[in-house]
Amino acid sequence: MNPLKAFPKTIPAILLLFFFSGDLQGQILKKLGKRAERAVERTVENRVDREASKKTDEVLDSILEPGSKKSPTDPQIENPLPPKGQDNPGNVGGNSDSGSTSGQTTKKTIEVYSKFDYVPGDKPLFFDDFSNDFIGDFPSRWNTNGGGEVVSVNDSGEKWLELISGYNIHFIPDTPDLPDEYTIEFDVMALGLDNKTSSTAFLRVALSDDDKFKDGANFVHAHIPFCQYSPIGITMANHINNKREIYSVVKADLREEILDRPHISIAVNKQRFRLWVNEEKHIDIPRMVPQGAVLKTLKFHMNNFKDGKERVFISNIKVAEGGLDLRRKLISEGEVSTNGILFDSGSANIQPQSMGIIRQISQVLQEENAMNLMIVGHTDADGSGDANLSLSQKRAAAVKNALVNVYGIADNRLQTQGKGESEPIGDNSTPDGKAQNRRVVFKKI
Numbered sequence: 001m002n003p004l005k006a007f008p009k010t011i012p013a014i015l016l017l018f019f020f021s022g023d024l025q026g027q028i029l030k031k032l033g034k035r036a037e038r039a040v041e042r043t044v045e046n047r048v049d050r051e052a053s054k055k056t057d058e059v060l061d062s063i064l065e066p067g068s069k070k071s072p073t074d075p076q077i078e079n080p081l082p083p084k085g086q087d088n089p090g091n092v093g094g095n096s097d098s099g100s101t102s103g104q105t106t107k108k109t110i111e112v113y114s115k116f117d118y119v120p121g122d123k124p125l126f127f128d129d130f131s132n133d134f135i136g137d138f139p140s141r142w143n144t145n146g147g148g149e150v151v152s153v154n155d156s157g158e159k160w161l162e163l164i165s166g167y168n169i170h171f172i173p174d175t176p177d178l179p180d181e182y183t184i185e186f187d188v189m190a191l192g193l194d195n196k197t198s199s200t201a202f203l204r205v206a207l208s209d210d211d212k213f214k215d216g217a218n219f220v221h222a223h224i225p226f227c228q229y230s231p232i233g234i235t236m237a238n239h240i241n242n243k244r245e246i247y248s249v250v251k252a253d254l255r256e257e258i259l260d261r262p263h264i265s266i267a268v269n270k271q272r273f274r275l276w277v278n279e280e281k282h283i284d285i286p287r288m289v290p291q292g293a294v295l296k297t298l299k300f301h302m303n304n305f306k307d308g309k310e311r312v313f314i315s316n317i318k319v320a321e322g323g324l325d326l327r328r329k330l331i332s333e334g335e336v337s338t339n340g341i342l343f344d345s346g347s348a349n350i351q352p353q354s355m356g357i358i359r360q361i362s363q364v365l366q367e368e369n370a371m372n373l374m375i376v377g378h379t380d381a382d383g384s385g386d387a388n389l390s391l392s393q394k395r396a397a398a399v400k401n402a403l404v405n406v407y408g409i410a411d412n413r414l415q416t417q418g419k420g421e422s423e424p425i426g427d428n429s430t431p432d433g434k435a436q437n438r439r440v441v442f443k444k445i
Contacts, residue, residue: 207268
């Protein structure tokens with residue numbers, strides 16, 4: 001055998017021996033057989049390979065994302081969760097609406113959402129922020145064939161359902177059978193994502209004719225990606241009578257959004273399926289939902305999170321019937337009530353995802369020059385009656401200010417009024433009832 005060819009293979013073993021004293025080297029050399037030498041060589045070579053692979057990944061990431069984003073290995077978000085099993089002080093202020101707030105100012109985000117065209121349904125079917133569930137328990141109004149638990153987020157009062165990843169594991173809220181026209185909203189929080197997160201890691205939102213843990217003969221799937229090293233896009237798929245009709249990947253770069261607690265909005269209008277992430281509409285497929293099939297069940301599924309450091313949570317799940325054109329109803333009936341204008345907890349700050357409704361109201365006023373409106377705010381019964389009356393008045397005024405300052409409606413065409421908790425339409429002892437009672441009514445005057 002050519003000694004020059006064999007020499008490179010012996011280098012790792014020789015280098016390792018330099019770490020030992022001379023006498024010890026001699027003893028080891030006498031005792032080492034060929035098998036031991038090869039084992040040492042493999043160990044050192046594997047270590048070198050791992051280090052080289054790590055550096056190669058870093059170089060590839062810098063090429064894939066040249067100067068556009070933070071490095072995925074930078075500390076982009078800290079884990080805000082306390083140790084499992086610890087509770088939090090609870091929600092302060094009452095009358096919390098669904099949805100979480102970002103670090104941006106309300107004024108700035110409302111301007112970003114000024115062209116948002118999502119309109120939630122006007123008849124609540126299901127709402128859950130896990131406020132009635134104990135930390136560490138699986139939520140009482142859900143079903144699963146795997147696991148998961150409710151967790152708290154520091155001292156904010158927020159509660160989230162932590163989803164676990166696994167083969168064919170589903171999380172199913174106890175919604176009534178879904179109608180032909182409805183909307184779905186929820187917030188997502190993801191922790192521990194980095195450039196090692198799989199490109200096939202996603203949250204699947206499914207609509208299915210199976211009410212248990214199978215795909216069903218008819219279904220619609222939307223895959224929200226969590227990969228950070230490349231823009232994976234949103235995968236859409238359906239089956240009609242057990243036959244695939246649509247499978248497509250829609251281009252979308254959600255890497256920054258997925259790190260900042262995005263708000264997901266979905267609208268189903270018979271066969272049409274639309275999906276928004278924050279203010280941007282990414283999916284609008286006119287014949288996505290199987291015609292004539294009853295897709296009665298909403299399901300969530302986590303896919304391909306392997307090493308345990310990645311954690312995904314959802315909260316503020318809201319399903320509502322409708323999502324129709326509110327403009328026609330306001331013009332024909334002279335009044336429209338909506339639960340879709342959301343506010344920060346105990347505050348009159350409008351959450352930006354509410355702007356789709358306010359935008360539609362502004363369009364009515366722009367088309368109907370002679371129409372004037374009374375804006376009436378209502379709250380649930382959390383907190384004192386006086387505080388809720390004041391809060392409802394401030395929230396009505398905030399909606400008026402958005403119409404005036406964002407959409408240019410004349411101030412003198414709008415009046416405001418607050419009713420507080422005095423006119424409930426739902427049971428204030430349940431999350432669903434509270435969600436119904438937190439509403440804004442627009443009346444022609």
